[in-house]
Each structure stands twice: as structure tokens, then as C-alpha cells.
Amino acid sequence: MSPSALEPTAGSAPATGTGLGVAPQPMMTVRNVERHFEGMRAVDGVSIDILPGxxxxxxxxxxxxxxxxxxxLAGTLPASGGTVTFDGTDITEWPAWRRARHGMIRTFQLPSEFAELTVLENLLVAAPNHRGESLRGALLGRRYWIADERREVARARELLARFSLSAKESEYAGSLSGGQKRLIEIMRALMLQPRLLLLDEPMSGVHPSIIGEIARYLEGLRDGGLTILIVEHELHMIERLCNPVIVMAQGKVIGQGSMIELRRQREIVDAYLVG
Ligand SMILES: Nc1ncnc2c1ncn2[C@@H]1O[C@H](COP(=O)(O)OP(=O)(O)OP(=O)(O)O)[C@@H](O)[C@H]1O
Ligand SMILES: [Mg+2]
Structure with missing residues (x-):
């Protein structure tokens, strides 16, 4: 493949190369996005599409x-240049809380659970605004926030059941295994009912026997219609779960397509897939 096919042209729609026929409208489009740290271009002109489902x-x-x-993309760091659109709306200047309200939720590379809260409490503190905390909610009275809380507890328990963690509901999150902490992180994001879930290495620090389990949960979320962008070093899981796969090196996109297509490209294999 020629080098020009590896790097998207500035401003043009990147080829998805997914081999799945006509691609649907992207949920998120990223064009020429840059992020500099004191002159260092950590993200250097990235253009990608995130396809729904x-x-x-x-x-x-x-x-x-x-x-x-x-x-x-999550808005936790402002872009130094370029544009990000979500459902056709330019959200480049939106802060993270506004993006979250519109369904873009991220998890972090390092686990960030509250070790001294129980598993159930960890999910409840992630729940969206409680009406009881607003002036109007407070004036309307207890029955409103009790109803909210009941709904949130029910939702948290539903997630715990789905992720086979119901038995851990009352345990301190700090006592869980690495893999279970990762699942808590994902469930906390799901409490916010995202449409686009941005996951940063959800399988790092996880026992190999649990990695397949996390992959199965992510497949279930995808099959339920959730759109996911996942950063991960576990390449066999990326191969199982992801299409397309985007490859970055030194702040730039150096290729994208299915894992099978990427393995055929010498530049990408040399840059990342081996050694
Ligand atoms: N807050 C920051 N201040 C200064 N430099 C930063 C900051 N965050 C990241 N960088 C630098 O930007 C570059 C990209 O870092 P980033 O964490 O995005 O890489 P990554 O692809 O996620 O790597 P890893 O696979 O190790 O997690 C690195 O050179 C890093 O040192
Ligand atoms: Mg990282």
C-alpha cells in the first residue's frame, strides 16, 4: 500500500477500510485535531471518524x-487546533461536563474507584445530577429525590447483575481484583447512560483469565447499540472486538482498517505490531 493511503489527507474524510460496505454517518468526526504541550505535538493533525454501533x-x-x-475527544483537555463534531454539531469548545450530558463519557487509564466506598456506592456517586441537590428539587420535597435514588439504585443493581458482580455489592471497592475494578470503572461510566463510551486501556492490570470476560461484556454493550472507542495494548482483544482499528504513532494516524488489513502493511507492522 502506498504511503498516501496510510495517512489521511488534511480535511478529507478518512477511509475506514472496514470492508463492511457503505459506512453509516459517523457519530463523531475529528478533523486535523492537535494538542500541544509546551510546543510538543502530542496529537498532531488527527482526522478520524467514529462510526455508530x-x-x-x-x-x-x-x-x-x-x-x-x-x-x-472527551473534553478533559482542550484541543490546540482542529475540530470535533458530534451528531453534526461542532463541540470543539465544549467542556467535558457538557459533552458528558450529551452522552460522551470516558474512563481513565489508571483505575479511579473510591476504595473506601462500597461497590454499590461507587456506582451511585457516578449517577447524574440528583434533583434533591438542586433548589427546585429541594423545594419539591423528599419524595422526588427518593424516587430518583430508587431509580439509580435499581439501575446500579441491574448493571451489577449484568457484569456478574451482584455478590460484591456491599464490599469495599478497594478490596476488589484489578479486573473487577476495571469493571466498576466501566459500570460507573454506564450509570451516565452514554451513547459514546471512550475507554482508556480497560484491560490493563487485569488477570489474563478476566480479559476475555471484559471483552464479552464490551461485545454485549456494542450489540445493545453502544458506540465505543477503546485504547488498548491487548492486540488479540482489539482484533476480536474492533473494526475499524486506528494506529497512531508520534501524534499522527499512520493507518486504519481492520486488524487483518493492518497486518498486511509493513510500515504499521514495523512501527507497532511487532517488536
Ligand atoms: N499533561 C502533559 N504534559 C506534558 N506532556 C504530556 C502530558 N500528557 C501527555 N504528555 C506527553 O504527550 C505524549 C503522548 O502521551 P499520551 O499519554 O497521550 O500517550 P499514549 O499513547 O497514551 O501512551 P501510553 O500507551 O504509554 O499510555 C507523550 O510524549 C507524553 O509524555
Ligand atoms: Mg495512554
Whole structure:
């Protein structure tokens, strides 16, 4: 494949190369996005599309700019340049809380559970605004926020059942295994009922026997209609879950397509897939 086919042209729609026929309208479009840290271009002109109902993989060597790009898409870091649109609306200037309200939720590379809260409490503190905390909610009275809380507890228990963690509901989150903490992180994001879930290495620090289980849950979420962008170093899981897969190196997209297509490209294999 020629080098021009590996790098998207500035401003043009990137080829998805998914081999799945006509691609649907992207949920998110990212054009020429940059993020600089004191002159260093951590993200250097990235243009990608996130297609609805798919799990898109984002891979690349350490320091490639994957987490930085995820942070820019989630709004936790402002972009230094370029545009991000979501459902056709330019959201480049939107802060993270506004994006979250519109369904874009991220998880972090390092687990961030509250160790001294129970598993159920960890999910409840992630729940969206409680009406009881607003002036109007407070004036309307207890029955409103009790109803909210009941709904949230029910939703949290539904998630715990779905992720086979109901038995752990009352245990401190700090006592869980690495894999269970990762699941808590994903469930906390799901409490916010996202439409686009941005996952930063959800399988890192997880016992190999649990990795397949996490993959199965992610497939279930995808099959339920959730759109996911996942940064991950576990390439066999990326291969199982993701189409398309985007490869970054030194802040740039150096290729995208299915894992099978990427394995045929020498530049990408040399840059990342081996050694
Ligand atoms: N807050 C920051 N301040 C300065 N430099 C940063 C900051 N965050 C990231 N960088 C730098 O930006 C580059 C990209 O980092 P980033 O964390 O996005 O890489 P990554 O692809 O997620 O790597 P890894 O696979 O190791 O998680 C690195 O050189 C990193 O040192
Ligand atoms: Mg990272």
C-alpha cells in the first residue's frame, strides 16, 4: 500500500477500510485535531471518524498520543487546533461536563474507584445530577429525590447483575481484583447512560483469565447499540472486538482498517505490531 493511503489527507474524510460496505454517518468526526504541550505535538493533525454501533480500536506505541486524543475527544483537555463534531454539531469548545450530558463519557487509564466506598456506592456517586441537590428539587420535597435514588439504585443493581458482580455489592471497592475494578470503572461510566463510551486501556492490570470476560461484556454493550472507542495494548482483544482499528504513532494516524488489513502493511507492522 502506498504511503498516501496510510495517512489521511488534511480535511478529507478518512477511509475506514472496514470492508463492511457503505459506512453509516459517523457519530463523531475529528478533523486535523492537535494538542500541544509546551510546543510538543502530542496529537498532531488527527482526522478520524467514529462510526455508530461499532467498537473502534485505537492502538500505537507508548507515548503515541492515544490518551491525549481520548482526553481531547472527551473534553478533559482542550484541543490546540482542529475540530470535533458530534451528531453534526461542532463541540470543539465544549467542556467535558457538557459533552458528558450529551452522552460522551470516558474512563481513565489508571483505575479511579473510591476504595473506601462500597461497590454499590461507587456506582451511585457516578449517577447524574440528583434533583434533591438542586433548589427546585429541594423545594419539591423528599419524595422526588427518593424516587430518583430508587431509580439509580435499581439501575446500579441491574448493571451489577449484568457484569456478574451482584455478590460484591456491599464490599469495599478497594478490596476488589484489578479486573473487577476495571469493571466498576466501566459500570460507573454506564450509570451516565452514554451513547459514546471512550475507554482508556480497560484491560490493563487485569488477570489474563478476566480479559476475555471484559471483552464479552464490551461485545454485549456494542450489540445493545453502544458506540465505543477503546485504547488498548491487548492486540488479540482489539482484533476480536474492533473494526475499524486506528494506529497512531508520534501524534499522527499512520493507518486504519481492520486488524487483518493492518497486518498486511509493513510500515504499521514495523512501527507497532511487532517488536
Ligand atoms: N499533561 C502533559 N504534559 C506534558 N506532556 C504530556 C502530558 N500528557 C501527555 N504528555 C506527553 O504527550 C505524549 C503522548 O502521551 P499520551 O499519554 O497521550 O500517550 P499514549 O499513547 O497514551 O501512551 P501510553 O500507551 O504509554 O499510555 C507523550 O510524549 C507524553 O509524555
Ligand atoms: Mg495512554
Amino acid at each position: 461499532r467498537i473502534t480500536g485505537l492502538i500505537g506505541p507508548n507515548g503515541a498520543g492515544k490518551s491525549t486524543l481520548l482526553a481531547v
